[in-house]
Amino acid sequence: MAIVQLENVKKVYSLGKAEVQAVRGVSFSIEKGDFASIVGPSGSGKSTILNLIGCIDQPTEGTVIINGTATEGLKDKALTNLRHQTLGFIFQSFNLIPVLNVYENIEFPLLLGKNKMSKKETREWIEYLVEAVGLKDHIIHKSNELSGGQRQRVAIARALVTKPEIVLADEPTANLDSKTGQSILELMKKMNADLNTTFIFSTHDTSIMDIADHVVRLLDGLVVEDTKAKVKVGS
Amino acid sequence: MSMTLKVASRNIFRQKKRTFLLAGAIAFGMLVITLINAFTGGLVENIRENIADIFGGHVFITGTEYPEGGQIVRRMKPDDRLDELLAEHAPFISSHTKRSEAYATFIFGSKRTVDTVYGVDFVEENKLLESLVVSKGSFDRVAELNNAIIVTETVGQRLGVEPGETILVKLDTITGQQNVGEFQVEAFVKDQDMFGMSSAYAHRAYLNELLGLDTHEFQNLYLTIHDLSQAEAVARDFRVGLRSDDEIEEEEVEVSVSVAGMPISPQDKKEPIQPWEGTRYRVMGINEIMEPIEQVVGVLDKIALVVFLILLFVTMVGITNTFRMIMIERTREIGTMRAFGMHKKQVKRIFLWEATLVSLLGVVTGLVLSGVLVFILSRIGITKDPAMQMFLTEGRLSFVISKGSLVVNTVLVVVISLIAAYWPAKAAAKLSPMKALGSHT
Ligand SMILES: Nc1ncnc2c1ncn2[C@@H]1O[C@H](COP(=O)(O)OP(=O)(O)O)[C@@H](O)[C@H]1O
Numbered sequence: 051m052a053i054v055q056l057e058n059v060k061k062v063y064s065l066g067k068a069e070v071q072a073v074r075g076v077s078f079s080i081e082k083g084d085f086a087s088i089v090g091p092s093g094s095g096k097s098t099i100l101n102l103i104g105c106i107d108q109p110t111e112g113t114v115i116i117n118g119t120a121t122e123g124l125k126d127k128a129l130t131n132l133r134h135q136t137l138g139f140i141f142q143s144f145n146l147i148p149v150l151n152v153y154e155n156i157e158f159p160l161l162l163g164k165n166k167m168s169k170k171e172t173r174e175w176i177e178y179l180v181e182a183v184g185l186k187d188h189i190i191h192k193s194n195e196l197s198g199g200q201r202q203r204v205a206i207a208r209a210l211v212t213k214p215e216i217v218l219a220d221e222p223t224a225n226l227d228s229k230t231g232q233s234i235l236e237l238m239k240k241m242n243a244d245l246n247t248t249f250i251f252s253t254h255d256t257s258i259m260d261i262a263d264h265v266v267r268l269l270d271g272l273v274v275e276d277t278k279a280k281v282k283v284g285s
Numbered sequence: 286m287s288m289t290l291k292v293a294s295r296n297i298f299r300q301k302k303r304t305f306l307l308a309g310a311i312a313f314g315m316l317v318i319t320l321i322n323a324f325t326g327g328l329v330e331n332i333r334e335n336i337a338d339i340f341g342g343h344v345f346i347t348g349t350e351y352p353e354g355g356q357i358v359r360r361m362k363p364d365d366r367l368d369e370l371l372a373e374h375a376p377f378i379s380s381h382t383k384r385s386e387a388y389a390t391f392i393f394g395s396k397r398t399v400d401t402v403y404g405v406d407f408v409e410e411n412k413l414l415e416s417l418v419v420s421k422g423s424f425d426r427v428a429e430l431n432n433a434i435i436v437t438e439t440v441g442q443r444l445g446v447e448p449g450e451t452i453l454v455k456l457d458t459i460t461g462q463q464n465v466g467e468f469q470v471e472a473f474v475k476d477q478d479m480f481g482m483s484s485a486y487a488h489r490a491y492l493n494e495l496l497g498l499d500t501h502e503f504q505n506l507y508l509t510i511h512d513l514s515q516a517e518a519v520a521r522d523f524r525v526g527l528r529s530d531d532e533i534e535e536e537e538v539e540v541s542v543s544v545a546g547m548p549i550s551p552q553d554k555k556e557p558i559q560p561w562e563g564t565r566y567r568v569m570g571i572n573e574i575m576e577p578i579e580q581v582v583g584v585l586d587k588i589a590l591v592v593f594l595i596l597l598f599v600t601m602v603g604i605t606n607t608f609r610m611i612m613i614e615r616t617r618e619i620g621t622m623r624a625f626g627m628h629k630k631q632v633k634r635i636f637l638w639e640a641t642l643v644s645l646l647g648v649v650t651g652l653v654l655s656g657v658l659v660f661i662l663s664r665i666g667i668t669k670d671p672a673m674q675m676f677l678t679e680g681r682l683s684f685v686i687s688k689g690s691l692v693v694n695t696v697l698v699v700v701i702s703l704i705a706a707y708w709p710a711k712a713a714a715k716l717s718p719m720k721a722l723g724s725h726t
């Protein structure tokens with residue numbers, strides 16, 4: 051089952067009088083449980099596509115279907131709810147909320163809407179995530195007391211806390227050294243396997259795309275390769 | 286605690302200096318208005334408390350007669366209705382005095398001066414002499430000497446008279462004839478010169494003789510009330526109880542109608558006054574006496590409010606600018622929260638909570654500082670000058686903080702802060718979740 055489906059998606063940005071065709075007619079789909087990578091050089095449209103999938107931007111043309119819902123014509127409120135219910139985000143610059151500690155940062159998305167879990171379940175779930183990302187000893191630290199790698203681990207836990215169908219990560223390793231970046235990807239892969247959450251991450255670094263079981267390669271706003279591994283790693 | 290309130294309460298400690306400046310400005314405004322309000326409130330309260338000492342009572346009753354074919358005279362005869370009212374209200378009344386009064390010219394040799402003379406019953410008003418401070422002479426023979434007079438120091442000096450000497454007092458009788466009487470000066474007392482209300486005291490029986498009144502008649506009845514809060518009620522009872530059947534009920538209206546603190550009297554109708562039978566009473570309560578004072582205080586409070594509003598306006602500009610800055614600083618953070626599913630109105634709410642918390646912090650700080658200052662100021666002795674005592678309590682300032690104006694001022698501060706933060710809050714809510722992306726940290 052396709053959890054993400056793009057059909058002939060185009061995105062045009064207007065810069066004053068000039069128009070920039072960031073995405074020029076892209077179609078592909080991502081299956082549930084995929085560990086997908088969108089690869090391409092800088093400016094090829096990776097972020098634009100992730101923004102479209104992440105419901106924080108709307109296509110100029112074409113259809114984006116997320117977990118069965120077409121985002122076309124949805125109002126901000128509906129898009130916000132869709133993001134909250136279906137999506138988790140990991141950012142290049144981590145983007146932790148500085149006034150909140152590790153536990154609170156992870157908990158934060160749960161506070162934005164109705165939480166179906168009981169208080170006890172919630173606490174156990176967050177504690178599970180904290181442990182899974184290896185930050186048990188940093189639970190009350192603020193983000194400025196953590197290294198980049200640790201911050202991104204918190205971000206992974208935060209992205210998963212609402213048990214979303216899809217986690218989007220736009221260049222999650224770009225601000226990390228290659229060793230830390232590798233471990234972050236491995237952690238994401240592990241969570242993908244453990245929780246069967248769909249992960250889509252972008253990178254301009256072709257050397258780290260091997261970990262993905264589904265690779266969409268972009269060039270100048272067009273898909274130039276869409277490869278799925280025959281046998282999924284870990285399944 | 287709601288998520289928005291939680292985040293907001295953390296946020297205000299992010300830039301402590303900024304919060305300190307904003308809250309400090311609000312605290313200062315709150316301090317100014319609270320102190321001035323408390324000071325004027327204390328002033329009014331002190332004047333109310335002291336008014337009996339100055340005016341000789343809390344409820345003032347005068348009577349006028351206008352017999353057919355005669356003229357209007359101020360005169361009260363012993364009256365059963367009055368005595369009944371006095372008896373009924375005895376538990377509320379600590380004392381009452383029946384006086385006659387004349388605005389008289391005092392003459393000694395070639396010198397003359399003017400002052401009010403009260404005709405008092407020194408036996409009935411046994412506390413009067415205690416309350417006066419002798420500066421020359423003595424009260425020893427006042428009781429037995431029926432033409433004794435007690436004058437103020439100032440009058441004594443103007444006339445160049447000494448205790449024991451005799452002066453002439455020229456006055457108008459109640460019907461307007463001139464009359465002269467001889468009085469023997471027994472003592473000088475310190476001036477209680479309050480709003481120019483100095484006065485001399487003589488025996489009522491003797492003054493009545495000169496005024497053309499009978500021995501037991503009088504012109505003013507002053508009541509002193511135990512509990513000041515009862516004074517108006519007592520005044521009302523007397524007003525109703527003493528009203529004669531043919532009187533229209535205009536007095537009630539006249540007393541209490543005011544618009545924005547300015548009393549308005551229905552004095553448009555200028556019908557010629559018709560004579561009436563018997564005595565017509567006019568009863569004044571403390572509120573009527575306080576009216577001009579409260580008007581002055583009202584003006585002071587209004588000035589304070591204007592200053593407060595100016596301070597608030599300046600603070601408002603500061604708040605708007607600060608929150609605009611905050612919005613720019615937190616663009617990425619707001620984008621992140623929006624990406625995770627925070628609604629626009631929740632973003633707005635965080636900003637508005639922050640504004641509320643900062644302003645409340647300022648309000649509380651301002652109130653605590655006011656409390657401390659009031660505590661210190663009310664313990665400093667200001668002056669023992671008798672003329673100033675009306676405004677003081679035992680020589681010290683006293684402050685009355687009105688809960689009503691506290692609430693109003695607090696609400697004002699919070700509302701203005703919310704208005705000031707509203708536009709930046711709205712702008713923050715409009716930020717796209719896309720702002721979470723990008724490579725800048
Ligand atoms: N908000 C925008 N306004 C105008 N042009 C944009 C905007 N975002 C992206 N672009 C342009 O769209 C193209 C694709 O950008 P992007 O999706 O960020 O690529 P990538 O993430 O692969 O580097 C680039 O040429 C970029 O300059």
Ligand SMILES: [Mg+2]
Nearest residue numbers: 096097098220
């Ligand atoms: Mg990008």
